[in-house]
Amino acid sequence: MLRNRNYLYGSKDLVVPARLHLGDYMIEKMWSVREKTALINGSTNESITYGEVAQQAMNFAVSLAHLGVRKGDTIALCSENTFEFWGVVIGVACAGAIVTPVNTGYTENEIKHAMSISKPKLVVLSQQAYKVHGKTFRSLPYIKTVIVFGNHRPHNTLLYNDLAVSNNNGTGDVFVNNYLARNVKLEEFDVVDVDGQIDPIFILYSSGTTGLAKGVMQTHLNVLSQCNMPKSTNSDIVLAVAPWFHTMGLNNTLGTLTTGRTSVFLTKFDLDVFLKTIEKYKIVQMTVVPPLVVAICKAASKYDLSSVKIVYSGAAPLQKETEELLKAKLPNIETVLQGYGMTEATLAITRGLPDHKQKPGSVGKPVPCAVMKVVDIDTRVPLGPNQPGEICVKGPMVMKGYVGKERKADFDDEGFYMSGDVGYYDEDGSFYIVDRMKELIKYKALQVAPAEIEALLLEHPAVRDAGVVGVPDKSAGEVPLAFVARQPGARVTGEEIQQFVAERLSNPKRLRGGVRFVEAIPKNPSGKILRKELKKMINSRKSKL
Template identity: 75%
Template sequence: MLRNSNYMYGSKDLVLPARIHLGEFMLDRMWSVKEKTLYINGSTNESITYGQTAQQAMNFSVSLTHMGVRKGDVVAICSENRFEFWGVIIGGACAGAVLTTVNPGYTEGEIKHVMSISKPKYVVLSPYTYKLHGKTFKSLPYIKTIIIFGEHKPSNALLYNDLAVSNNNGSGNVIVNNYLARNVKYEEFEAVDVDGQTDTLFILYSSGTTGLPKGVMLTHLNVLSSCCAPTNLSTDLLSLTIAPWFHTMGLNGALLGMAYSRTAVHLPKFDVDLFLRTIEKYKIAQVTVVPPVVVAVCKAPGQYDLSSVKIIYSGAAPLHKETEELLKTKFPNIEAVMQGYGMTETTLAVTRDTYNQALPTKPGSVGRVAAGVTIKIVDIDSRIPLGPNQSGEICVKGSLVMKGYVGKDRDSDFDSEGFFKTGDVGYYDEDGCFFIVDRLKELIKYKAFQVAPAEIEALLIEHPAVRDAAVVGVPDKAAGEVPLAFVVKQAGQAVTEKEIQQFVAERLSNPKHLRGGVRFVDAIPKNPSGKILRKELRKMVNSKKSKL
């Protein structure tokens, strides 16, 4: 069979372990560097080593098995970023469980919706999420056991520390009276066998930017393909992340870092002053962010020593070249601004920039196709594969692409060749660099033109009086749809609707003018990964309120 000249093929340079088992792979990697620091909490300055985390994982895995967890049982975790999170994830994987991560910011209705998809038997909560959502989880009939981080033990719950933390390194039984009696020894531990190519490891939830979240099934192979991706970055670069670990970018991005034995500083939530002070304090060399954070950082007042930063990774939403230029003014010694493109359904990035002078990054590009991945761009109507510099729907195939959605047939989401239809519009250039235009469902249909909201948003952010912006289409009898902008003003700045409309009209072509008007709001609604929740904005279109 011949290769299709319009398909873009990633490198075959992807080396996987003989046993396709994420838990076993991570445990072996972590134990080999057990004295090295894994995470530092930038807010509290506390730290944890790879060895401490691996020990918790082995202990927790044995405790889960003793409690009756069997291969394929679902264990949920709903927690803010804290060290114990990884004992649950890696320990659960070693026990053969399916892990599902739940956004602590979900409402009661959203928790019930996603839990009805995965139906976990066990759920792990932090004290914060127990107080917030404990009643909701207790009300779900399929949950048989609740496990709590921390020292306070609510009634009818178990403490994580009783299952995963011990100071006793002696011999004898590991579990006594349903409690951990001693640490499991690495040389005596054996992970539960799985069929890593087909068995589900994670059930994550799609972003829900265009509808209710769906349950995305990722296999051990999917996640290992991400963790084993080749890299030429130094493992000694200290990095900073604020990505929530319940989301694929934070979860699988962190596992990738662990696979390469990196040390990272994490913050439990984003605060621009704390973020910049943390860079200054720890001399951070590499930063992983989402575009809204980039914008906030670039427009933040105050003086900070950011000279240590060499590399910035951005993901979850497009980072436009204009914003990249702003970054270079904020970070004086920056060597590369790198992007990747992916989604929950593709585990992590299926295109990415590499730190390689032979393959330099291009402003606005999300990089080249990742190892083990094939991508085609197809015409939205005819589905014919397109060549360079032609925009169409991005379709992806390879070991990073999900097994499927829980309870949903694959036929509507995959084409006859096995390519996943992403719903994103983009193109690649003659050098194989990919560029994202917009979500297929978010394109504004102005007469015969397709207008990408992201392009207008990138321009609006350039305005000195604009701190953030989002654009949606509103119905118009003559044109079909016209763009309307929601704008967050920069503090202390004054600007009018007419001035914003004129700013856009002077810089973009006629179909992209803000004929729908401008609404000034306090904030743009976004999901945890930074994607704009346009469905929430559309609810406001017919409202007379201008505040979110």
């Protein structure tokens, strides 16, 4: 009954709807502001209102029921960021089914692996995703129906527009010959009941940086908890570029859509278009990942970025030095906020807010209703301030578990999810991330964090991007090796890079494994470095000393 003095507790300032149904909640919220602009495509400047999104969602939900979709069925969604995405997500939620967003950049084998986890009975694809992956999805025996966006109908498919979009607001039958004959009216619509505490709404795939992706089950309660977290700004328009198949893009945008604000998105990322969009829409707040922050800092000052006041960074640690460069780049910036989260916790478990000054390098404090502890990696004993160990968390935002896997492998006896991330908190309760446990380099039994070396490398004017891994060494166990992508036109040698690090970091962190120059550092959609891909490149001719 007494709180553990080595646990950190978020506030209890979190309110969720009693029905615990994401679809019901989203329709209510969106319909109340139906005349407002919900989404703007920054690439094309097209827009869609909240009412249009809600109408598509209601229509699609009823169409799914007409197609035989029932509570608990899984629907795969493979698409770049596009307006129709949200009609599908919210429509599936209303139908009591489960959405499993699929990375558009997956290979054939990665799609087959992910789908073998969730086994969807229906898949929704954008036109581009159908061209690239349609054959793969059609080869899966459990997928019975294929729905595509757009007006071009591939053979033996259904069109989303025929199921979700109607210009007829009259009465009569909703369907004629399996086509939507009229819009579903709000007063006649109801969602399929779910048990929001235990029923999943999403099956997402963990980043797989240390192995095959796992299916993360996020419940209605998990997602509603994140949607109702305190917002970082009251700005009417926000810019976020994370792909919506990733938890950062998916749940951040859902949170924005519950507030009546306008979210500007890009179908695909282009730095020049991104900066131009900031200028055009006078963006006040933007949500980014650290590699994008670095790119902004090193980009030529071609556009007016003076409107930006708040930058929210997530998915990976943003180093203090990079934060200072960003503040120098953006003339009117008021605060740079960081958060720490993971797919397994739906979104964030720590974050900073504008009205609470965030310490440089910190990822903030626990979000409302989160309970966190840092434990010794070997003894599992909870640690006090400034002692690095594994970060563990529990609360309403933490996933139900992995599909087909017992919870005891990933949750401790007290119900804490064991993150695999190494970090610590200070006397004030602010958290700091060191690195992934499995990514720490063991140099003569000393732990070396690749992220620290990478942050330093990014300070070098000739370095555009960098990734560090450990390579075997007979005498030391492992030594750090750096992969470096040069700035265009820059000339720097591996020896110069090694000397730069040696002059600034302690002896175990020196690049004894050498430096290899590459065109780009492989990363997942959230910006995390794919170290397993770097290790594959060690013996490849694609990189050179």
